[in-house]
Amino acid sequence: MxxxxxxxxxxxxxxxxxxxxxxxxxxxxxxxxxxxxxxxxxxxxxxxxxxxxxxxxxxxxxxxxxxxxxxxxVGWFPHSVMQQARTHRVGVSFDVQSMRYTGDRIARAADGDLDLEDVFYLRPVGDYSDRQGKKYHYSPELRQQDLELCRQAAARYRDLLQAGFAEEHARGILPFDYRQxxxxxxxxxxxxxxxxxxxxxxxxxxxxxxxxxxxxxxxxxxxxxxxxxxxxxxxxxxxxx
Structure with missing residues (x-):
């Protein structure tokens, strides 16, 4: 975990x-x-x-x-968990970080003030399978490539905000599994x-x-x-x- x-x-x-x-x-x-x-x-x-x-x-x-x-x-879970948690009629009330008013942490990660993995979630290195049973390995090299993509996206997000873009516009370029x-x-x-x-x-x-x-x-x-x-x-x- x-x-x-x-x-x-x-x-x-x-x-x-x-x-x-x-x-x-x-x-x-x-x-x-x-x-x-x-x-x-x-x-x-x-x-x-x-x-x-x-x-x-x-x-x-x-x-x-x-x-x-x-x-x-609930803290530091990826956005995909929130997507699943709110699917189906669960009879539950949620208040969630919107990424419209709460994006400062992304810019801080781009500047190196926060660990990238404090704001983006990647699965750990290991062996996995999809729901059809197809097996694959998530290697350290693949994970590092994905982490670099997160770094680039965070930097682009920061630059868009500094250029005056609205947060709800800038967030569109972020990897799906930012933490919430x-x-x-x-x-x-x-x-x-x-x-x-x-x-x-x-x-x-x-x-x-x-x-x-x-x-x-x-x-x-x-x-x-x-x-x-x-x-x-x-x-x-x-x-x-």
């Missing part, structure tokens, strides 16, 4: 499994469930009950999972949905690595749901709920 890739927690519902429990419980309760909060199960037990009643046996009652929310900051930071918010349901779509074993390498960094946050935040998901759905490429 690229050592620059990073996912940090910004905020999260502090009792997500109890929130799911409350939503589920209100569905079939005569009373006002918040009035009985002292009688709710604790966070761990709430998670166990919700998994059993909502998800076990592929019951698929995912609606109550939408009440719990988590916000994460973004903030993303998931409901618990959307988190599982995203993992169904993007953690499958034949997904693009970089988005699988994003899922690898997302996963510990889910385990810490909603451990009973994460344990059920790991056993029942993780990497199995099932259709998302």
């Amino acid at each position: 690229d050592p620059r890739f990073r996912v940090d927690l910004i905020a999260a519902t502090p009792n997500p499994q109890q929130c799911v429990y409350a939503g589920m419980h209100q569905d079939y309760s005569e009373g006002f469930v918040a009035a009985d909060r002292a009688d709710w199960p604790d966070e761990t037990k709430a998670g166990e009950i919700c998994v059993k009643r909502l998800l076990a046996g592929e019951r698929g009652h995912y609606g109550p999972l939408e009440h719990a929310q988590i916000v994460l900051n 930071h973004f903030v993303v918010s998931f409901s618990l349901r959307a988190f599982l949905h995203f993992m169904d779509l993007r953690a499958k074993l034949d997904a693009q390498q970089e988005i699988r690595e994003l899922c690898d960094l997302l996963w510990p946050h889910l385990q810490t935040w909603a451990p009973e749901f994460a344990a059920w998901y790991e056993k029942s759905r993780l990497h199995k490429a099932r259709l998302a709920p």
Whole structure:
């Protein structure tokens, strides 16, 4: 995994499994469930009950999972990951560096003030295959050629800005996989949905690595749901709920 890739927690519902429990419980309760909060199960037990009643046996009652929310900051991933992450109906909110207001780092890399690989992503040297199984080797020499193309593009971008070109015009000459930071918010349901779509074993390498960094946050935040998901759905490429 690229050592620059990073996912940090910004905020999260502090009792997500109890929130799911409350939503589920209100569905079939005569009373006002918040009035009985002292009688709710604790966070761990709430998670166990919700998994059993909502998800076990592929019951698929995912609606109550939408009440719990988590916000994460994702850093230094290539633009292709953002392209994939926003494809399909994921029910997720993104705020992403636009490259209209955030191109200074490219010019700084062109001037040598930043490492080129801080702003452009290239896969590591190694053996790869395409989705049809055709194998190829990405050699140090090929990678160095690509890095030189990134250097030239960064210099051209800097020169265009200095010549008065608009950022949205100048960015058109940049390699596709410039790095971007973004903030993303998931409901618990959307988190599982995203993992169904993007953690499958034949997904693009970089988005699988994003899922690898997302996963510990889910385990810490909603451990009973994460344990059920790991056993029942993780990497199995099932259709998302």
